[in-house]
Amino acid sequence: MAANETATSPRRRDAGKTRQLLLEAALQRFTRDGYAATTVRDIADDAGVNVALISRYFKSKEGLFEACLTSSVDEIKRTTGDTPLSRTPEAIARQIAGPCTEGLPHHLVLLLRSSGDESADRIRLDLLRSYGQRLAVAAGRSADDEDILLRAQIVLAAATGIALMRTKSGLEPLASATAEDLVPPLRDLIGALLQKP
Amino acid sequence: MAANETATSPRRRDAGKTRQLLLEAALQRFTRDGYAATTVRDIADDAGVNVALISRYFKSKEGLFEACLTSSVDEIKRTTGDTPLSRTPEAIARQIAGPCTEGLPHHLVLLLRSSGDESADRIRLDLLRSYGQRLAVAAGRSADDEDILLRAQIVLAAATGIALMRTKSGLEPLASATAEDLVPPLRDLIGALLQKP
DNA sequence: GTACTCGGTAAACAGGTGTTGACTTAAAAA
DNA sequence: TTTTTAAGTCAACACCTGTTTACCGAGTAC
The missing domain is CATH 1.10.10.60 (Homeodomain-like)
Structure with a gap:
């Protein structure tokens, strides 16, 4: 209905x-x-x-898909703002651990979907790139540092995989883990990847 | 051709x-x-x-898809054997960092694909579950420990997300990172999630 | 009231989808 | 050789896909 x-x-x-x-x-x-x-x-x-x-x-199904993508990009930017991301692994973890039907995880999953269309791919890639850079900056590093950029992108990819697995596979206990369950391990994950040695 | x-x-x-x-x-x-x-x-x-x-x-397209799934499951079991996984984060990281057109990453991506069919979903879920358990055991913990099982599944999900991002998004430097580039951060990731405190 | 605008509807379209059944033909069995 | 088996082919099928076209009718301006 x-x-x-x-x-x-x-x-x-x-x-x-x-x-x-x-x-x-x-x-x-x-x-x-x-x-x-x-x-x-x-x-x-x-x-x-x-x-x-x-x-x-x-205009078309692809046009609608592009509209979804840009709408998702806009909301991510609106939510997280122009300011650098929260600096602590704890805060980042809390974003990723949110409910997978809304918020960041939901948007990340959409960003993995592909229509095969070129302009849609560009939109997707632009956001992923900028988000990776901001993550690197949030870790207190320069976005020019290739190594830390790679690590930030790994965090991004990991968060996406987790969101996907949570919603699509039904793998327990991951699928129905609460934010409280997820934050501690995610904090460890992010800390290990982005924290200064 | x-x-x-x-x-x-x-x-x-x-x-x-x-x-x-x-x-x-x-x-x-x-x-x-x-x-x-x-x-x-x-x-x-x-x-x-x-x-x-x-x-x-x-028999049908779905039948072919199921055959792909079980074939993939078989090869994973054949490759990694019945013995517990390599114990060190380094060794696990090296598996995940392999080329994304073959080996474990390739299989993990297939496991995320869905035909909507019920029996295919069961095959997928069974493997994910067993692989998560083996990962927990490899970390030197009991598979009954809910917390370590969750952490093992997070490693699994992260590896899948990374494989997907590497092949599908073209996000640099992640997309064309070599195994040498990927192993250090992945070692950190796995160690932080599975190592005994 | 009438005329006009434009959001919404219904039906059809051309092309692609998975699947089927009758056929051909290469290779093995007699 | 002839017969038989089964691997491979071809063309059609019923259905579903995204998209377009012509039409309807509620709301507004006159």
């Missing part, structure tokens, strides 16, 4: 609103199932709107 | 051989592009055989 439908309100006509409904539904589907496994009819049904509106508002 | 074709040999009829050709082509495709993005015609073309033979030898 559509997310916003109620018996009393048959949903007034509002292009902006339905555009956003489509975007949210697409974000969920693309993140959970990937690009190829998701059909435009799935997305439209989830959003409770007509399929043709995807082509109208986003 | 087909992997085995040469000008001199028009390939003799051999059910076992073509079955294996299909399996190898499917492994590559499924691992690189995922289940939904891969067509049976792609696989058949790569293998240089007729599409209909997929249905004949593996």
Whole structure:
């Protein structure tokens, strides 16, 4: 059933609103199932709107996917701000350990999805690169240091893998571990990779 | 062009051989592009055989995918043997740091792919679970210790994420890092997660 | 009221998907 | 050789994919 439908309100006509409904539904589907496994009819049904509106508002399925990507990038930037990341491994760990249906883990998983499209790949790569640099800076190092940059990217990749494994595999105890369970090991992981020796 | 074709040999009829050709082509495709993005015609073309033979030898696309999964599981077991894993973080790191087109990283990426089929999911989950346990044992702990099991699974998830990021994102310097580059940070990562305090 | 705008709908489209069945033909058995 | 077996081929199938087109009708301006 559509997310916003109620018996009393048959949903007034509002292009902006339905555009956003489509975007949210697409974000969920693309993140959970990937690009190829998701059909435009799935997305439209989830959003409770007509399929043709995807082509109208986003030009194509790929256009919708790109919109999801940039929307995700924007929200990451909005959430974490322009300021450098929290400096302590503890704080970084806490971000990664968040619920995997929202927040950073969710966005990281989407960033791994690929439509095969070139411009989408560029968006994805740009964010990963900048996020890696900020992670290096947060560790109190220069982003020019190739070694620490590699280590920061390993942290990023590890966080993504953990998020993916948590949501998709059902591997226990990892899948249903709470943030409290995850923070201590993640703190160790981040500390070992980024802390100055 | 087909992997085995040469000008001199028009390939003799051999059910076992073509079955294996299909399996190898499917492994590559499924691992690189995922289940939904891969067509049976792609696989058949790569293998240089007729599409209909997929249905004949593996019953369906899903059957072929399952065959890939169990084949991958078998090879992991064959490679790492029944004996516990190497005990040192260094040795484990070296496995994870291997080339991402073969060996453990390759297999781990395939294990993340999903066809949505239930029995395939079970195969995947069984291997992940057992591999996590062996990792815990290799760390010199009991597999019953919930905390160390969680940490072992985090190592597994991290290794998978790294393999995926290396092959799919093109994020530098991670994407083209050599094993020598990767082993030191990975040794730190594994040591921090699994070493006794 | 009428005319216009534009968000929304329905049906069809062209092409690609996995799968099937009848056929051919190479190789082994008689 | 002839017969028999089974590996491989071909063409069609029913369905699903993303996308487009023509149409409907609620809300607004006149």
